[in-house]
Amino acid sequence: MARRVSILxxxxxxxxxxxxxxxxxxxxxxxxxxxxxxxxxxxxxLAEKRPLRIxxxxxxxxxxxxVAALVNSWGKIPTVELTFFQRLSRYGSHDIMRxxxxxxxxxxxxxxxxxxxxDENQPVPDIVLSTTCEFDIRHFRANxxxxxxxxxxxxxxxxxxxxxxxxxxxxLEEALSPWVRAxxxxxxxxxxxxxxxxxEKSLKKWKVVKEEGYQPLIRHxxxxxxxxxxxxxxDDNLSFGLQGDFGPERRNYKMVFERLSEFLKxxxxxxxxxxxxxxxxxxxxxxxxxxxxxxxxxxxGKHPExxxxxxxxxxxxxxxxxxxxxxxxxxxxxxxxAFATPEYxxxxxxxxxxxxxxxxxxxxxxxxxxxxYAYLEEDAVWLQSDNETDFDVIGRVLKLxxxxxxAKTARVRQLQQKYINLNIKLARKWTIxxxxxxGVATYS
Numbered sequence: 327m328a329r330r331v332s333i334l335x336x337x338x339x340x341x342x343x344x345x346x347x348x349x350x351x352x353x354x355x356x357x358x359x360x361x362x363x364x365x366x367x368x369x370x371x372l373a374e375k376r377p378l379r380i381x382x383x384x385x386x387x388x389x390x391x392x393v394a395a396l397v398n399s400w401g402k403i404p405t406v407e408l409t410f411f412q413r414l415s416r417y418g419s420h421d422i423m424r425x426x427x428x429x430x431x432x433x434x435x436x437x438x439x440x441x442x443x444x445d446e447n448q449p450v451p452d453i454v455l456s457t458t459c460e461f462d463i464r465h466f467r468a469n470x471x472x473x474x475x476x477x478x479x480x481x482x483x484x485x486x487x488x489x490x491x492x493x494x495x496x497x498l499e500e501a502l503s504p505w506v507r508a509x510x511x512x513x514x515x516x517x518x519x520x521x522x523x524x525x526e527k528s529l530k531k532w533k534v535v536k537e538e539g540y541q542p543l544i545r546h547x548x549x550x551x552x553x554x555x556x557x558x559x560x561d562d563n564l565s566f567g568l569q570g571d572f573g574p575e576r577r578n579y580k581m582v583f584e585r586l587s588e589f590l591k592x593x594x595x596x597x598x599x600x601x602x603x604x605x606x607x608x609x610x611x612x613x614x615x616x617x618x619x620x621x622x623x624x625x626x627g628k629h630p631e632x633x634x635x636x637x638x639x640x641x642x643x644x645x646x647x648x649x650x651x652x653x654x655x656x657x658x659x660x661x662x663x664a665f666a667t668p669e670y671x672x673x674x675x676x677x678x679x680x681x682x683x684x685x686x687x688x689x690x691x692x693x694x695x696x697x698x699y700a701y702l703e704e705d706a707v708w709l710q711s712d713n714e715t716d717f718d719v720i721g722r723v724l725k726l727x728x729x730x731x732x733a734k735t736a737r738v739r740q741l742q743q744k745y746i747n748l749n750i751k752l753a754r755k756w757t758i759x760x761x762x763x764x765g766v767a768t769y770s
Contacts (some may be wrong), residue, residue: 331731359594373605377407377430378757381451383439384412385465386458390467390648391677391684392516396455398746399753401428409451410435413619422648450477453757456615459513460490461485463501474504480760481511484547488520489673492528505536508727509763512543512756516675517697521546523673533687547752548745553649555656558686558735562728565620566720567655570629570664572642577664579630582621585717586636590621611757619724622654625664654683659731660708660723662690664714667714673696686739690716706735706741 346551357674380400382395393412408428412435426431437544450473456462463470465481473479483502491498505511510538513529515521525544534540570576621636624643632640643654654663663670668677671694679699682689691707710719723731 333552336690348748350724367692376619377405379407379449379451380406380453380455381441382408382410382412382455382457383438383441383462383466384410384457385461386413386486387523388759389457391551391680392457392549394419394423394541395547395680395749396457396484396753397423397428397432398426398551399749400453400455400752401426401430401432401755402758404429406430407456408433408699411438411441412436413438419648420532422551426552438444438465442469447464451479454481456481456483457540460487460496460498461487463701464497467501472508473502474508477500478764479510481505482756482760485509485512485513485515485520485524487674488515488523488528489669490528491524494529498501499532499534502739503532503727506532506542507538508538512545512760515544515546516549517545517679517698517735518700519672520675527673528692528713546701548749550683550742550745552743552746553652553684555561555686556653557730559657560728560732562618564618564724565622565658566625566660566669567622567658568662568664569655569681570626571666572629576666577630582717583633583636583640586639586755587633588618588637590636595606623660624651624654652681652685655681658685658687659735660720661685661687662720663695665703671695683738683742683745686735686742688738690719701745706734706737 380738382393382396384390393410397408400406400539408430410433420432426432427633427747431664432649449606454470459481470481490496502511512668513521513524521544528533529542529544531604533543568582570579619639623640624646626644643651646654652666663678665676665678667674668721677704679689679695689701689702689707692710693703693712696702696704696707696709708719708723710716712721714722
């Protein structure tokens with residue numbers, strides 16, 4: 327009897343213990359990530375014989391060209407598997423990216439907020455290419471914190487507006503300082519001058535830099551990628567382009583159209599008499615070649631009023647897909663910059679400058695532009711002197727032979743290919759260095 331009671335008591339205590347274990351179990355740390363297995367990231371990639379996982383984030387919704395440049399560069403690393411989270415995939419940008427020769431097929435973009443889910447279709451990334459970092463890092467702050475704490479992810483943070491990184495109200499310092507301390511982030515500006523501003527003006531305000539002595543790595547990257555362009559025109563190439571917002575605050579269109587009207591006079595090009603100065607019977611029809619000059623206004627916004635004398639020589643190109651956009655620019659002998667403010671020369675990166683390289687179209691550039699966007703070379707732009715306007719340069723170039731204009735275009739296309747090749751090498755080099763910075767020397 328006593329033995330039977332003892333067995334029942336033991337059984338009762340065991341049941342209570344098990345029930346208490348389930349009822350009072352300490353809550354697990356709230357995270358969607360499992361703790362990483364032992365070993366370092368690069369070692370595990372090799373041991374598991376799995377792809378290198380790279381996530382591309384684009385929260386801004388308007389930087390398809392930068393995404394394309396990153397895909398063409400990082401997507402060529404052997405074994406890379408890309409995943410996209412984009413607010414918008416616009417104007418057929420993925421049609422261009424599908425022409426890239428990548429290590430793995432290009433996936434379709436996923437909805438931006440899918441980055442929060444981390445389902446079975448999206449393993450934890452080894453690398454995050456934060457295309458619009460100032461937005462990404464805030465929008466996905468909880469996810470990024472989890473990546474920092476529970477994974478071995480490394481972040482490339484791409485910079486468009488270097489001045490915003492010094493504003494406390496944007497909370498960028500608060501969000502990224504832990505990554506700086508962990509040595510798992512680097513900043514990549516889209517031009518040399520924005521990298522300089524970020525280094526000397528913005529990040530020096532951060533406590534982690536100013537007081538704690540951390541020095542985050544800052545580089546620059548030229549956002550160019552290959553596009554299947556038509557051959558350089560063999561005939562007289564008399565089209566030039568102006569890209570950007572059509573708003574009057576950007577340009578004095580009255581002056582633009584007056585100068586265009588001057589260019590339409592044959593004497594403005596070669597010293598021959600204008601149509602008004604000759605008798606109708608002796609007029610040479612070849613003089614009309616000047617009237618084939620076309621100004622392409624490529625962009626968006628309310629159209630400025632075009633005077634009647636030039637209305638047949640002005641084309642508004644808007645709502646284009648990227649293939650048509652670059653094709654039109656590629657047929658122009660020059661592209662005019664449309665910098666609304668001088669900030670494009672010290673703290674903001676212009677999209678017009680890389681667009682000229684992607685399209686293979688010479689930019690009309692001052693010495694200040696060439697200095698700021700130091701990846702340009704003087705022999706690959708139409709250099710504007712101190713005493714010239716950009717339309718003075720257009721008038722000067724119109725007087726050149728077609729062969730001279732073609733030679734300049736060919737030089738731009740050579741420079742484009744140089745940076746496409748360099749970006750592919752840099753993506754691989756920077757990725758290897760990233761793994762080494764977090765203690766991995768084996769992935770290459």
